[in-house]
Amino acid sequence: MLKVENINSFYDRTQVLRDFSLSAEAGRVLCVMGRNGAGKTTVLKSIMGLIRPHSGRVIIDGTDIAPLQAEEAPRHGIGYVPQGRRLFSELSVADNIEIGLMARGSGQDVRERVLDFFPVLRERFYQRAGTLSGGEQQMLAIARALCLDPCVLLLDEPTEGLMPAMIARIGEVVLKLKSHGVAVILVEQRVDAVLRIADRVLFVENGRSRETVEAEVLRKTPEMLERYLGVGQ
Amino acid sequence: MDFGPYLLLATLEGAVGAAVLALTALGLALVFGVMRIVNVAHGAFFMLGAIIAWWVADRLGVGSALNFLAALIIAPLAVGAVAVVAERSVLRRLNYNPESTIVATIGLLYVIEQVALMTYGPDARPVVAPWDFRIQLPWFGYSGYKILVIGASIAILLAVWWGLTRTRIGLMMRATQFDSETARAFAIPVDLVYGGVFAFGAMLAAVGAVLVVPIQQAHYLMGTDPLLLSFIVVIVGGLGSLRGTVLAAVIIGLSDGIISVFFTPTLAKIIATLAVATILIVRPRGLFGTRPT
Ligand SMILES: Nc1ncnc2c1ncn2[C@@H]1O[C@H](COP(=O)(O)OP(=O)(O)OP(=O)(O)O)[C@@H](O)[C@H]1O
Ligand SMILES: [Mg+2]
Numbered sequence: 001m002l003k004v005e006n007i008n009s010f011y012d013r014t015q016v017l018r019d020f021s022l023s024a025e026a027g028r029v030l031c032v033m034g035r036n037g038a039g040k041t042t043v044l045k046s047i048m049g050l051i052r053p054h055s056g057r058v059i060i061d062g063t064d065i066a067p068l069q070a071e072e073a074p075r076h077g078i079g080y081v082p083q084g085r086r087l088f089s090e091l092s093v094a095d096n097i098e099i100g101l102m103a104r105g106s107g108q109d110v111r112e113r114v115l116d117f118f119p120v121l122r123e124r125f126y127q128r129a130g131t132l133s134g135g136e137q138q139m140l141a142i143a144r145a146l147c148l149d150p151c152v153l154l155l156d157e158p159t160e161g162l163m164p165a166m167i168a169r170i171g172e173v174v175l176k177l178k179s180h181g182v183a184v185i186l187v188e189q190r191v192d193a194v195l196r197i198a199d200r201v202l203f204v205e206n207g208r209s210r211e212t213v214e215a216e217v218l219r220k221t222p223e224m225l226e227r228y229l230g231v232g233q
Numbered sequence: 234m235d236f237g238p239y240l241l242l243a244t245l246e247g248a249v250g251a252a253v254l255a256l257t258a259l260g261l262a263l264v265f266g267v268m269r270i271v272n273v274a275h276g277a278f279f280m281l282g283a284i285i286a287w288w289v290a291d292r293l294g295v296g297s298a299l300n301f302l303a304a305l306i307i308a309p310l311a312v313g314a315v316a317v318v319a320e321r322s323v324l325r326r327l328n329y330n331p332e333s334t335i336v337a338t339i340g341l342l343y344v345i346e347q348v349a350l351m352t353y354g355p356d357a358r359p360v361v362a363p364w365d366f367r368i369q370l371p372w373f374g375y376s377g378y379k380i381l382v383i384g385a386s387i388a389i390l391l392a393v394w395w396g397l398t399r400t401r402i403g404l405m406m407r408a409t410q411f412d413s414e415t416a417r418a419f420a421i422p423v424d425l426v427y428g429g430v431f432a433f434g435a436m437l438a439a440v441g442a443v444l445v446v447p448i449q450q451a452h453y454l455m456g457t458d459p460l461l462l463s464f465i466v467v468i469v470g471g472l473g474s475l476r477g478t479v480l481a482a483v484i485i486g487l488s489d490g491i492i493s494v495f496f497t498p499t500l501a502k503i504i505a506t507l508a509v510a511t512i513l514i515v516r517p518r519g520l521f522g523t524r525p526t
Contacts, residue, residue: 048418074420086415088408099408102401103420144419 001183007056009046017207024183031194032187034204040187048073074103079150085141089130100147135166152183203228238372247490252386253441255482258466260437266473267410267430273338276460277345282439283451301363309439316435349453362447471522
């Protein structure tokens with residue numbers, strides 16, 4: 001589905017990712033974990049082409065999009081829910097949705113499906129996105145990405161700052177997408193959420209991809225978490 | 234003339250100034266809003282529009298109405314083309330860095346002025362108004378062309394507003410303005426948007442200039458006042474706010490025109506500047522500015 005092979009990414013002269021690799025599979029959830037500043041967000045930005053890796057490949061549908069324009073990632077069906085939501089908060093819910101639809105030329109049917117998925121957005125359709133509650137904003141950020149009818153969905157800490165009920169709802173959404181065959185890459189810090197949702201967990205340390213572990217294994221040997229995250233559960 | 238009619242005359246003059254200023258300032262505001270670029274060459278684009286308009290009318294010589302109409306189409310397109318070249322060859326290479334682009338557009342201003350001086354020369358030349366009918370009011374006759382300028386400006390402003398709020402291209406521009414990185418993650422061709430906005434901003438200045446040349450002659454230094462007034466308008470309106478920009482253009486254009494008629498243009502500029510300073514003390518982000526920049 002999506003393969004990242006040995007990418008090296010920089011901010012100006014500072015190297016952040018070193019020989020980073022991962023792979024995402026249809027209908028499976030890959031959780032990415034690592035300490036603050038480990039480079040998780042940079043991985044997603046590199047996949048989206050918002051940062052162009054100096055070397056390495058980002059392969060989707062057999063095409064290496066790493067050297068291409070940023071438009072290629074969404075055109076190939078990679079939906080992105082950025083850290084901190086990054087809604088167009090001055091624009092209406094409708095406009096935010098429209099931007100998602102335009103990204104891949106999706107039709108009204110996709111819009112209706114997405115709005116059926118998040119009925120609250122229908123109620124708030126003409127409201128400015130910035131006036132929604134935190135949870136609703138996160139729903140909109142996910143809805144906007146789903147408007148691409150994505151085959152790969154990247155979610156960067158979607159539960160950050162949300163109440164438990166909302167966190168549970170986002171978990172449901174991810175599982176539902178998984179059942180629809182979407183390949184999900186989820187950056188998440190909450191161990192409980194990860195253990196519940198993930199099929200596999202990839203640990204990131206200092207910009208390098210360390211092991212990828214089946215979630216089953218992690219549930220049995222939570223000591224691994226301590227090694228990479230410095231947390232005891 | 235009695236005070237009443239005199240005030241009406243002054244208000245009409247002010248409205249003409251406001252109409253042209255609104256177009257010019259809107260161009261500057263769009264470029265600043267979307268690209269975060271302070272375009273010091275904006276006045277030079279204005280001047281270039283006026284000079285090309287004169288040149289088109291002079292070469293064509295098919296009657297004042299057609300000459301003018303041709304100038305109104307050709308001059309903005311030519312200025313837009315110059316702007317695209319400048320954007321692709323200079324601003325883009327500077328990565329749209331806010332400080333470097335100020336220096337670059339200052340350079341562009343001098344280049345355009347020098348080229349204008351070397352080709353067009355130091356003289357001021359008029360373009361004949363497309364119509365010379367006068368509207369006869371009970372107290373005085375008033376140029377029908379000037380009324381047309383006001384109408385044309387309102388029509389263009391409405392069209393721009395419609396384009397920005399009701400079309401997909403407008404939505405792409407606004408998305409780019411608010412968050413260019415996220416816009417790119419949704420396949421918006423930010424690069425093209427930047428080139429288009431820069432050209433369009435320059436074209437708005439050129440349209441304002443073409444409208445103005447039948448009233449005020451074309452001259453290679455005519456861009457300074459529109460540039461400075463546009464800066465004032467954009468700052469008072471609230472950086473990046475298009476509504477605020479148009480409102481501020483109307484206020485400043487009108488008061489500038491009225492004070493110029495009753496007193497002197499210089500006094501008008503002094504008063505406008507003081508008023509702006511006062512507004513900025515009370516509302517540091519301008520009339521409609523909301524977000525800190
Ligand atoms: N725009 C930037 N310019 C320069 N350095 C940056 C930039 N963004 C991030 N970095 C640096 O790159 C490294 C990785 O950052 P990144 O945001 O990818 O980490 P992260 O794992 O997502 O962290 P967090 O858990 O806090 O979100 C950090 O050291 C950070 O300081
Ligand atoms: Mg991050």
